Amino acid sequence: MSNYDEKIRNAFDKIEPRSDDESFIRSIIERADNMEKEKGIIKTEQKHLVEITVPKVEKKPGRAPWIIGAAGLTAAALAIGFIAGGHFGSGKDIETTPANGAGYSGSQAAETTVSHVPHIPEASLGNLDSINYYTEAVAFYEFENVSVRPTGYYFDGISLKLYYDVISKADTFDSGDLNNYVQLRPDDDIGFAGESEIASVDGNTAHFVMTARVYSRTRDLELYFGTNTKKDDGNYELSFMLDDDKMFPVECRDMSYLFSYEGAKSTVSYAQICNVYVSPLGYVITYPGKGMDGWGDGNKPESVPDVKIELADGTNAQTTGQLRSFFGDKFGYIDGRFIEKLDTRMIKNIIIDNTVVYSAPDGGMASDGVAASADDPSMYEFRDYSVRIKSITFTDNILNAEYDVIYPNGIPTSDSESGEPRVLLCPAQNIWSFEREVPGMEISRSMASDSHTMHYNVSFKYDSFTGDATVVFYDTKHFPYSNDIPYDMTYSVPITVVGEKGWFGAVTTAVEPVVTSTYFVETNYMQYLVSDLEFIKYELGDYIIEPVGCEYDGNIIRMEFATTDDVLDNGLAHGTPYLASIRDGKVQNGWGNDLTNGFRKTGDNSFVLYAELPAQDNSQLGIAVMREEQGDKSRSQKVFSFTIGGIDKTDFNVCTDNVGIDLGKAGFGPEGLKFNSITVSDTGVVFTFTCADNSVSLDLNFTAKDKDGNEYNIAKDGVAYQDIGSGFYVYKVLVSPELGGKKFTDMKLISVNGFEVLLSEMSRTERPEYTTAVVSSATATAETTTATYPSEADTTAVPVV
Amino acid sequence: MTELEFSRIVGKYRASVYRLALCYTKNAADAEDVVQDTFLKLYTGNVGFPTDEETKAWLFRVAANRCKDLLRSHWYKFSEPLTDEMQAPEADEESGEVLAALSKLAPKTRTVIYMYYYEGYSAKEIAELIGDSETAVTSQLWRGRKRLKELLKNAGIDEGSELCEQLR
Numbered sequence: 001m002s003n004y005d006e007k008i009r010n011a012f013d014k015i016e017p018r019s020d021d022e023s024f025i026r027s028i029i030e031r032a033d034n035m036e037k038e039k040g041i042i043k044t045e046q047k048h049l050v051e052i053t054v055p056k057v058e059k060k061p062g063r064a065p066w067i068i069g070a071a072g073l074t075a076a077a078l079a080i081g082f083i084a085g086g087h088f089g090s091g092k093d094i095e096t097t098p099a100n101g102a103g104y105s106g107s108q109a110a111e112t113t114v115s116h117v118p119h120i121p122e123a124s125l126g127n128l129d130s131i132n133y134y135t136e137a138v139a140f141y142e143f144e145n146v147s148v149r150p151t152g153y154y155f156d157g158i159s160l161k162l163y164y165d166v167i168s169k170a171d172t173f174d175s176g177d178l179n180n181y182v183q184l185r186p187d188d189d190i191g192f193a194g195e196s197e198i199a200s201v202d203g204n205t206a207h208f209v210m211t212a213r214v215y216s217r218t219r220d221l222e223l224y225f226g227t228n229t230k231k232d233d234g235n236y237e238l239s240f241m242l243d244d245d246k247m248f249p250v251e252c253r254d255m256s257y258l259f260s261y262e263g264a265k266s267t268v269s270y271a272q273i274c275n276v277y278v279s280p281l282g283y284v285i286t287y288p289g290k291g292m293d294g295w296g297d298g299n300k301p302e303s304v305p306d307v308k309i310e311l312a313d314g315t316n317a318q319t320t321g322q323l324r325s326f327f328g329d330k331f332g333y334i335d336g337r338f339i340e341k342l343d344t345r346m347i348k349n350i351i352i353d354n355t356v357v358y359s360a361p362d363g364g365m366a367s368d369g370v371a372a373s374a375d376d377p378s379m380y381e382f383r384d385y386s387v388r389i390k391s392i393t394f395t396d397n398i399l400n401a402e403y404d405v406i407y408p409n410g411i412p413t414s415d416s417e418s419g420e421p422r423v424l425l426c427p428a429q430n431i432w433s434f435e436r437e438v439p440g441m442e443i444s445r446s447m448a449s450d451s452h453t454m455h456y457n458v459s460f461k462y463d464s465f466t467g468d469a470t471v472v473f474y475d476t477k478h479f480p481y482s483n484d485i486p487y488d489m490t491y492s493v494p495i496t497v498v499g500e501k502g503w504f505g506a507v508t509t510a511v512e513p514v515v516t517s518t519y520f521v522e523t524n525y526m527q528y529l530v531s532d533l534e535f536i537k538y539e540l541g542d543y544i545i546e547p548v549g550c551e552y553d554g555n556i557i558r559m560e561f562a563t564t565d566d567v568l569d570n571g572l573a574h575g576t577p578y579l580a581s582i583r584d585g586k587v588q589n590g591w592g593n594d595l596t597n598g599f600r601k602t603g604d605n606s607f608v609l610y611a612e613l614p615a616q617d618n619s620q621l622g623i624a625v626m627r628e629e630q631g632d633k634s635r636s637q638k639v640f641s642f643t644i645g646g647i648d649k650t651d652f653n654v655c656t657d658n659v660g661i662d663l664g665k666a667g668f669g670p671e672g673l674k675f676n677s678i679t680v681s682d683t684g685v686v687f688t689f690t691c692a693d694n695s696v697s698l699d700l701n702f703t704a705k706d707k708d709g710n711e712y713n714i715a716k717d718g719v720a721y722q723d724i725g726s727g728f729y730v731y732k733v734l735v736s737p738e739l740g741g742k743k744f745t746d747m748k749l750i751s752v753n754g755f756e757v758l759l760s761e762m763s764r765t766e767r768p769e770y771t772t773a774v775v776s777s778a779t780a781t782a783e784t785t786t787a788t789y790p791s792e793a794d795t796t797a798v799p800v801v
Numbered sequence: 802m803t804e805l806e807f808s809r810i811v812g813k814y815r816a817s818v819y820r821l822a823l824c825y826t827k828n829a830a831d832a833e834d835v836v837q838d839t840f841l842k843l844y845t846g847n848v849g850f851p852t853d854e855e856t857k858a859w860l861f862r863v864a865a866n867r868c869k870d871l872l873r874s875h876w877y878k879f880s881e882p883l884t885d886e887m888q889a890p891e892a893d894e895e896s897g898e899v900l901a902a903l904s905k906l907a908p909k910t911r912t913v914i915y916m917y918y919y920e921g922y923s924a925k926e927i928a929e930l931i932g933d934s935e936t937a938v939t940s941q942l943w944r945g946r947k948r949l950k951e952l953l954k955n956a957g958i959d960e961g962s963e964l965c966e967q968l969r
Binding site for chain 2: 007009013015016018019021025029032
């Protein structure tokens with residue numbers, strides 16, 4: 001290697017990306033996820049085409065490359081409908097006049113609300129190959145050989161995608177039609193159009209999707225439809241705004257702020273800032289561009305203003321330092337980007353060159369979650385909704401929360417919009433730590449809704465809990481990863497007595513622990529066994545962890561580890577590993593932690609990690625153990641996976657003698673409840689019932705024995721899950737032979753909704769000796785029981801006292 | 802591509818793609834955007850190659866094309882950064898001078914130099930990766946070296962230094 005090579009290499013070696021790989025990967029995956037969601041939006045596009053307001057359209061010369069200004073098209077959702085001038089839905093011609101005509105005869109109203117109902121264009125729409133007049137926002141933009149029809153767009157905060165059809169006036173779409181083009185770009189060209197791709201061709205119509213990268217945080221966008229088939233051919237332009245809520249939660253409009261600038265262009269000593277826009281991604285400061293009073297063509301600030309955005313917690317929003325000036329017809333822009341997405345509700349002050357240009361009326365949101373302007377202590381304001389807590393109770397280790405979620409714009413209908421608070425029980429003194437969540441299981445949930453409000457009533461069962469408790473609500477939409485929850489999007493509520501409204505504050509109420517009996521409640525979550533777990537050692541840098549046990553109840557996974565590191569109260573001395581889920585071979589959400597992790601010291605060299613891992617797909621579930629270095633963002637990742645289930649079916653001897661019996665009609669609808677089958681699955685024993693009433697909730701009762709011969713009662717719920725036609729529904733109840741951390745050798749179904757299985761409706765004259773359904777995990781035994789049947793005349797199931 | 806595999810490739814090649822993009826854009830934020838777009842395409846594009854070298858070549862080609870799109874955009878032509886980003890915050894004095902000199906080269910020249918001297922590609926390989934002719938790449942290399950020498954001399958690097966000797 002020559003010295004020259006070395007110099008070059010050394011110089012380039014100094015250049016590294018500014019962000020760490022982990023956050024980079026996370027951002028890629030977030031965008032990929034958004035793209036996935038977007039696919040769904042396309043498929044259901046019609047449902048997302050909502051009423052919008054037709055934008056103003058300005059008269060432009062035919063060659064004009066962009067349009068000035070913007071008008072008020074308000075997008076109501078991420079995927080919104082497009083634009084019409086009163087013609088959509090008519091199914092008739094769009095009335096236009098040729099190039100030398102007087103323009104549109106369609107709606108001249110600049111602000112007209114219409115609904116987009118796409119229809120197939122007719123061939124006689126006219127030959128408008130030169131439109132140099134007013135253009136209206138219409139369904140179709142006509143060129144010599146084709147019509148262009150925008151059908152929708154999607155914005156993920158970075159990329160803006162435009163969907164449009166190019167409809168040939170010939171019978172089939174021809175590649176020559178590609179000479180026509182469409183551009184989508186932010187107003188004054190901030191951002192650039194990317195590639196257009198044909199998604200599909202349908203007869204004479206090609207469906208295009210074009211991606212534009214939006215660099216600026218400006219919300220003013222324009223569409224430019226033009227053709228390059230010949231010089232001075234027609235084009236159309238229209239401009240619109242993205243929804244304020246999506247882009248610019250904070251605007252400082254009509255703000256007159258002078259900042260000095262020194263430079264060669266001494267004729268202008270200062271400039272007036274027009275607007276300051278702040279979004280979660282960054283900020284834009286606009287100043288007069290050419291054609292406006294102030295700076296002339298080509299002027300720019302030669303000293304970069306010092307922009308400081310103070311947050312309510314006393315810190316400043318961190319920007320990349322990347323500023324860009326742009327000279328537009330109307331405005332110049334200075335564009336700053338935040339390193340991390342910012343919750344703009346936290347903004348307290350915006351200061352430019354030591355002058356406060358904006359102050360949040362409420363002083364921003366403090367880091368402890370206290371909203372300075374919170375008037376109603378029972379109302380908690382999140383970004384997209386408010387939460388009104390009606391009651392929080394904690395009784396017999398069951399937490400019940402009754403609350404309303406109020407959406408000011410109505411309850412969202414699409415997945416991409418849906419968001420709801422998540423409810424956690426936490427140790428009051430430690431609600432912001434990894435350890436905050438007390439593992440529990442949701443055992444019931446009811447929901448009702450009206451136009452703007454979802455009414456929730458949820459209950460969680462906890463194995464045990466001691467000490468002061470706090471209930472925390474946090475926003476799962478914007479902060480799905482528990483470790484990313486900013487404080488102001490989380491509200492804690494101390495537990496109160498039954499029926500009393502929770503309040504917001506720092507005071508907590510002691511909760512008396514309730515020692516549960518040996519009565520286990522199994523939830524509607526399926527319960528799984530964890531098998532195939534590779535209990536091998538994982539070297540995480542300078543220490544080793546070794547899994548020594550794992551439990552998973554379908555909702556909470558607990559993994560016990562031994563380690564060579566010193567175990568402290570709140571973590572390991574050299575970096576605490578945590579769990580992240582894997583599905584389909586992928587670590588969910590990149591290197592981020594998508595699970596709510598808990599850590600518990602169990603010894604000087606042993607600890608337990610636990611995390612909520614709701615059962616969704618039991619085929620390929622896994623866990624990644626990652627370690628975050630203390631004081632360093634770099635993380636180590638070790639992945640091991642296991643199969644959920646893994647019961648050796650040969651371990652079980654299932655008696656099916658009483659399969660097929662009817663359990664009577666009392667409370668089970670007109671046809672009664674039929675006990676159909678017992679099968680051993682990979683995850684447990686499945687009892688299947690059929691019933692003509694799908695509103696029945698089955699309450700199964702079992703007895704089970706542990707390895708020491710102790711007998712326990714086990715309850716299990718079952719609800720209808722499948723319509724099999726003819727008015728019948730299947731109820732399938734899976735019971736794991738491992739419950740509440742105990743393994744059972746025998747499990748016996750005793751009753752359903754209080755009706756004893758063995759005393760069900762059976763027309764037998766004898767009293768046969770039969771076996772109940774017995775599940776044995778190791779010994780494969782079948783228990784033989786003699787039962788006494790009621791007389792033939794007694795066809796009603798007898799409740800067990 | 803699995804997420805683990807993706808993570809591995811990011812760890813291995815992200816910095817290289819970033820440097821390539823920075824050569825084109827001379828702007829850290831734009832370069833990061835290009836890198837993100839490039840790896841997004843890798844992650845979502847069902848792309849797979851038998852060897853890492855082929856993956857790297859693909860990444861370079863996608864990134865180069867993305868940079869060209871960017872440089873061609875109206876937005877880019879009509880705007881300018883207010884800060885010079887072609888610099889490394891912790892560069893020593895000599896490396897800082899080299900980077901400063903490199904930043905004054907044309908984007909394509911800078912890119913060719915980077916790929917030749919840092920990534921070790923041949924002129925022919927570079928031509929294939931950036932979609933240019935081998936002759937053009939060779940020419941860019943020659944011009945780049947010559948211009949670099951002038952810039953370093955103006956920057957005060959001793960004429961007799963080893964670096965300048967190499968540039969003769």
